[in-house]
Amino acid sequence: MATSPKIVVDHLSVNYRDVQALRNVNLTVRPGKLVGIFGPNGAGKSTLIKAMLGLMPVVTGRVTYGDNTLAHQLDRVAYVPQRSQIDWTFPATVWDVVMMGRVKKTGWFNRFSASSRQIATAALERVGMLEFRDRPIGALSGGQQQRVFLARALAQEAEIFCFDEPFVGVDQKTETVLFNIFRELAQAGKIVMVINHDLGESITNFDQLILLNKELIAAGPRDWVLTRDNMTRAYGGHVGFFGHVA
């Protein structure tokens, strides 16, 4: 591939039960950068990702990846939902969950191949969870559960990675593992989008920010987005945050 494809969001508006959730969002997400999606609660961060992937209907707008609609190329996408969306009492082991990342590539009616099992093993190793492979997922800590989901995303061998609030309720070790792997994915030329709402020190890990509050406030390089004016428009009032204010 001469140039890696990028995601283009063109005039995207989304309603949630008759209430406008996102208004006229235009932005471009390029590979190779670690992109953080920020905004207050209810700003439409999850909605943006779901609408981009075609997981919820849009009112207007188009989202393309390369030459085609992104929603038609979901086999290139790995999406990790918020941890609170998952029933952690589900009867599955760590291994079962990571192998879910190989379902699409394995194809209908086929059994998992030896190479799929190797990929899953390597993914578990990479997030430091290999020794837990036979544990029921309900017996893990929040951070461990999040790392298992990251391993599943890695096993999908996707080009586009979307993580919804991966840092909620995780330990410091997991946060480090997550950021290291996000960085490696970006450096490997993947598109990496991470929804976050923590404006603390960790924000400096991101190269690019998308700042939302029902509409796009700003998108671009971190220091360019993190202006006092933008933050006031997104969060209202005065917000203490870490970073270089231009």
Place this chain on the structure above:
Amino acid sequence: MSLELAVLDWFFEPLQFAFMQRSLAVAVMVGIICSVVGSYLMVQRLALLGDAISHSVLPGLAIAFWLGVNIFVGAFIAGVISTVIIGWIHTRSPIKEDAAMGIVFSAFFALGITLITTIQKDNKIDLNHFLFGNILGVTPGDVRDTAIIAVLVLIAVFLLYKELLFYSFDPLGAQAGGLPTGLLNAGLMVLIALTVVASMKVVGVILVLSLLIAPGATAYLLVPRLHQVMLLGATIGVFSSVSGMYLSYYVNLPSGPAIVMVVSALFALSFLLSPQHGVLVGPRRGRPWQTLQALLPSKGSRP
């Protein structure tokens, strides 16, 4: 007569009757598919949907009988239509899914009872047989139909196992990864409707929920993976069906309720004595400091 012989005699005596052979065959098959398909209902928190579909098959069954068509076909169509209507109400209005189920299944059930009561006047068809099962009236044709359904259901679950596991654990993640989740959900509804239809003769539409949920729930307290829940659940389902039938034969109990009482008793045992989750023997829970600890976000409890 020695004790062993007496036990064997006790076991084989009912089997000399053709009607008992047929009903045991059907009971075993239903015990298996109910447990397997019901496991999906349990893990997706859709137990009520099993109840809804089972009550909704009645009008289809009555209409099919009236038209002289195979009643399994009519019941299946009505079951599928009810899930479509439930989904339609739930997605096109602010009505929640459980309310939609409550409305649709009681409406279908009422319609079914009305139709059957009307037909009953001119035909030899008994409403009670559909409500509570009539396993002793199983015909060779019923055995054949049940076998066809059981094979279809088990092949489908076997072939779609990895996709259905992903979908039932994380529907959004599965959809975002490119799986046709709408199709998988529809397929699951069809499997449930088929299973309910096959179970009508054994336990009837009112008690089929027990055979769908209880074996899987019993196994869920004992083993940690979904396919293990299904396999152990199927074993529990078969054991319950067969011992329910023997109870029914020797103690002269209605067979459907006898089966349900056996499976419920097994669940109670598992609930009390499961090594992992048993109330009496499992890790102690419910002490105030543990409750507090579980609420701490760092311990990974759900917010």
